[in-house]
Amino acid sequence: MTVNMTKGQAISLQKNDGGTLTAVRMGLGWQAAPRRGLFGSRTREIDLDASAVLFADKQPVDVVFFRHLVSDDGSVRHTGDNLVGGVGQGGDDEAILVDLQRVPVHIDQIIFTVNSFTGQTFQEVQDAFCRLVDETNGQELARYTLAGGGQYTAQIMAKVHRAGAGWQMTALGTPANGRTFQDLMPAILPHL
């Protein structure tokens, strides 16, 4: 059963049978929106990038993005850069796998962001979504649609953070501007 999340909503990452999740995948998918004009059917390519920033006590200690595909400890893995989107036709174009059990003990929050590397705003993106999947059985836990594309080039999607012995996910959906996650740091910090 999928939870369609709204901004600010938090869910606990517990399995239905009460066991804790061991591995989750943050999937990102999008398609370029067709533009109206002289060449009506032509679409421009949009390169969205998913990144995960690992925080320990509000300090960034590691980041996983298209230039650093695996966190040093191996617990967070990016499956690789997708430059155009739309290949999945509804599936994930980029994905970040998190092995929650192996995340180092000092890391207490992981922030997921989406950036438009090519600089188009989210107005030109169609059907963009971000979803969290239980990697052990492929079940979708939560889906968050990037609705109402506005004049911004980045979005801070969600936060996965420790809560008690397990993990919790909070949908953030905060718009921001920037080409890569570095530009977003000031926008991320208030959410920690």
Add this chain to the structure above:
Amino acid sequence: MTAELVRGQNHPLPQVRLEVRVSAGKPVVAGATLSDENGKVPGIEWVAHPGSPTLPGLEVSKQAAADHRLAFDLGALPESVHRVSVLLALPTGVGGPVRFGAVAAPFVAVTGLDGSEVASYTITSLDSESAVVALELYRRQGAWKVRAVGQGYAGGLAELLADQGLPQAHQLAGSINEAVAQGLARSVAAPPPRTADGERSRHAATPALGPDQGGATPQGTPGHTGHTAAPQAGSPGGPAQPDQSAVTQPAMPGAGGSVNYSHPGRQTAAPPPPPPTAPPAQPGQSAQPVAGDATGWSMDERLYNQVWGMFEDLARTTAAYRSAVDFAESRMEQELDKVLSDPRSRIGGQGDAAREAARAKHGLLVDQARVALDRDLAQLTAESEVVEPALPPAFARWDNPVWHGYRVPMEIPMALRLGDLRLPESSTLSIPMLVRLPLERGLWIDSGRGSLDGSLADSGDLRRLAMDTAVANAARLLAVYPAGEYTVHVIDPAGSGASALAPLVQTGVLHAPPAVGAAGVNDVLARLTQRVDLVQMAIRGGAADALPPDLDTAEQLLIVNDFPHGFDDRAVTQLRYLADEGPAVGVHLMLVADREDAAAYGPLLDPLWRSLMRLTPVPDDHLADPWVGHAWTYEPSLIPPGSQVLHHVLSQVAAARRS
């Protein structure tokens, strides 16, 4: 602006009238196939090739050539054409090279009619293939795009065409080859050398591989520094700089990206799942490890991949532990500083309490990190305990019982164990250091530097140990190759290594007695240099059958003791030549040397030292892993004291060679 494509990457095409330029260094056949929306080539009239070079909208060359310019007018193609595949093939039956691995990497570029480059692609890592789909031009939402494909076929044109669904693939491949052979017979001019332009683009294409594929740096490149990892806390600096490229993984599957490059028509390309899978884990405890629990076609390959998996797991879990401890320490320091600068803390016990709290937080986090590390180490240790006994001789330690049942093998193993690797956090767990065979770089066994703890300061002992290490590794190489397929030469100019070399000499596995004196040095080097030259010429000319019949086709290993003793300038130059050119043609180097002894040569020899993989006769932390760059302690694989295993094994090798 040119886009340098990597395999699988696509790029939009701005116009429909285009040229595809090919430059391959050797004559190749260029052609194009048209396919419908199902990706199938319905008939031979959909293929443009030298026997039928023109189709509506495209034209290819009539003959094989080193350089091609294929003209395309994509707008003139029938609507039913959804994909144009540009293919290259080596001409058959004309005495040229029969595999792309023997020629320079073909370079293809899509250009406008004015020659301005739109996209280019260098087709690398081809080996036994004789036909390759270089590019695809395809329709995408009403526009055309180009994709770098680089899919090779060892079965040549016939297999390539059959794979595209052409029913008459074999007949067509035959008629293409015949047309090409006729064309070659007509042509007189030798193929022109590669253009300077193509050469430049090829070099420029290399960094386009992306920064994530570090570690696969070409060996021996002067001045290469490896990829700069942040120094890990606790990794000692000093002269023993970790050699980043010393340990490289053969292929990094994670770097490929989310695009599936496997060919849809050939599902069997993926290795089969490992048969001996671990039983499902009991709830609440981790799975029982099983030897060979990794992908691969053979048990050896599965064990090899499993060892590399253990290597990566240990590197990663240690990185997690170290970063947690570093973080705990920096946080404690910050908090202690804050206490110190707060005037209120001077009153009463508040300061002491805050300091105590900061230390407690630090201790708690470090304890948690240690628990996580211990959990992973226990898992890896359990895995190591089942993997080590299951290893074949090439991967096994000398004290493994598998050596007592040693039989001369029939096949060359995929890798060789050069020693053990361990980290200070897990001193009881050692990972076999496996390198692929044939060796891609020479070995330098350093007889110069002292050990980690400095206990072995006597340089005589160190030299003796270095030579023992060399002999143990050479014996292992001799033992794991089939009989007669590995030849070992020894240069021992002053005879100082005689006692260490005794097992090799007495059992008669050497090609000749160790060469002594300057004359011996020059003689051995001259013979090996000549062999490298001959084999290189034969490979470049594609004429392996023209080699002299008395040439030893076995892999060659040259052990040099006491370098540069007994070497004159000419011999040093020859040795450097062997180190650079030898590995590609099966001549390998094992240098036992103290770099200080060669200090008189100054920076002249720096490229030589860099091109060799440094090993030490005593444990030393000089090797870096390709993932996080920890400094790993290397320990050579030596014969246990008093063991007869070396004599036993070498005797069998010698007996198999005589029979």
